[in-house]
Every structure is written in structure tokens, then in C-alpha cells.
Amino acid sequence: MSTKLPAQRSLGRQVRASHRGFDRLLNARLTPLGLKSGFWYYLRALWEEDGVTQKRLSDLTNVTEATTVSLINDMVEAGLVTREREPDDRRKLRISLTEKGRALEEQLMSHAIDINVIASKGIPRDELETCLSVLIRMTANLNLELQEGEG
Template structure:
């Protein structure tokens, strides 16, 4: 069976992801932020003090990938890590004042990129798209868990 790129969910989602990533990198670069940092910043703006494991889950990356990204963020002065008071094996990640202050500058950039991507698409279509994308991610995550079991 042939699966043409224009009919492939995976191809189209990846194509869209790459376009978002290019736009983010272009707009975030003047602030010293990469698209790779972006997801972690977003997660920490919501859950400052989350563990490294939690951040890897929120960003849907492996723990080694999260550690590599967080190391780079620490070197850039965006985060610091602290031992968890209840479980000393865990590291909690906290935003630096510098990173916390970037939220007001960077969130409008993300909103603008989302608005560009949504141009000409109705609110109903966007709602459906978000619902479908969440469902696809859930389906794929469930499949991965079942395969691992």
C-alpha cells in the first residue's frame, strides 16, 4: 500500500511542526532562546520547580534529551536545579529570574506565530484540529505503552 505524503498524517504533522520550529527559532534567536528551550520554558512557566522527569514527560522527550537541554539552559542562565527536599534523588528545576522575566516578551511571539498559522481557518476548524491532534497523540502514546508492556 502506498501512502502519499499529502495523505499521510505523520508527514503533514511533521511538516507543520518543522514550519512552527523554523518560525520560533527565527523569532526567539534575538532573545538567546532556541526552539529546543521553548517547550521547557513553557512547561516551567506553568510548573516552576517540576522534576526533570516531569519536564521530559511534558515535552514528550526522553529523559537523556531533557537532561541535555536542561544542561544547556543552565549554562545560559535560564534555570537552576535543586535537590528535592523529600526525595534527594530527584532534581527540581527552577526558572532563573532572567527566564521568568522572558515570559512577557516571548509569549506574544508565540501568540503571533499561532495567529499566522491560523490565518483563514475558522474557530470551529481550529477547535476540531486541536481536539484531533490531542486524540492522535493519546492514541500513539497508548500504543507505545501497550507495546512496552
């Protein structure tokens, strides 16, 4: 068995290349609005689950807490979110959308839908469903491996 894996056959490389394409196109749509592409992941998470702790937001976005702190600082400055200490545990910070942050949902989701349409052009629906299913299971496998390695 060969230990060589051609780049075109690497699942990780293909997922990364696809993600970079999504990210670049999203960034091209967000920049004219004065938004950083990193904001998207946090806004998306908060549109689904608002008023979460900073730790929970890191978990929802699969981003390190240090990166989350930095981006949340920028989002507070941009008027998109507020950060308040938990009354019962002052160590925890709760992140909530502002009116401005909430108001972006429809416009930004429209861009996300457009980008998904562009990415899936010419690909049959059943193949897209298979792709989604496979990616979800691969993510679960990788997360399980990480958890078992930590335990």
C-alpha cells in the same frame, strides 16, 4: 486495498511538516534573543508547572531524559533555570525558573501567539477547533498504543 500512502495524505508527514514550520518560525524569533528553540518547550512547561523534577520535565515536554539533561545544562548556563537536588531523595533533581526565565514569559508567549495567528490565517475558527480536537485525540491514541506495547 493499496499499501501505498501518498505523502500528501500521510497524517504523520503533515503533522511533522506543520511542526517544522512552527519550529522554524519560533527559532527565527528566539535566535535574536540569544535563545535556543529547544529552550521554548522547557520554559513553556515551567511557566505552567515550576519546580518539577527533571524526569517530570522530560515527561511534560515529551523529550528523552538524555536530551533534557543537555538542554537543562544549557539553560542553567544561560541563567534561565536552577537545578537542585531533592532533600528527601538526592537522586532526583528539581528544575526551577530563575527571575530571568520567568521574566521571558510575556515576551515569548507574545511570539507564540503571533505564530499561531500566522499559522491559522484564513482558516475558519470551527475548523481550527476541529483540528485541535483531532490532534489531541490522535496523540492520546498513539500514547495509548505505546503504553499497551510496553505493558
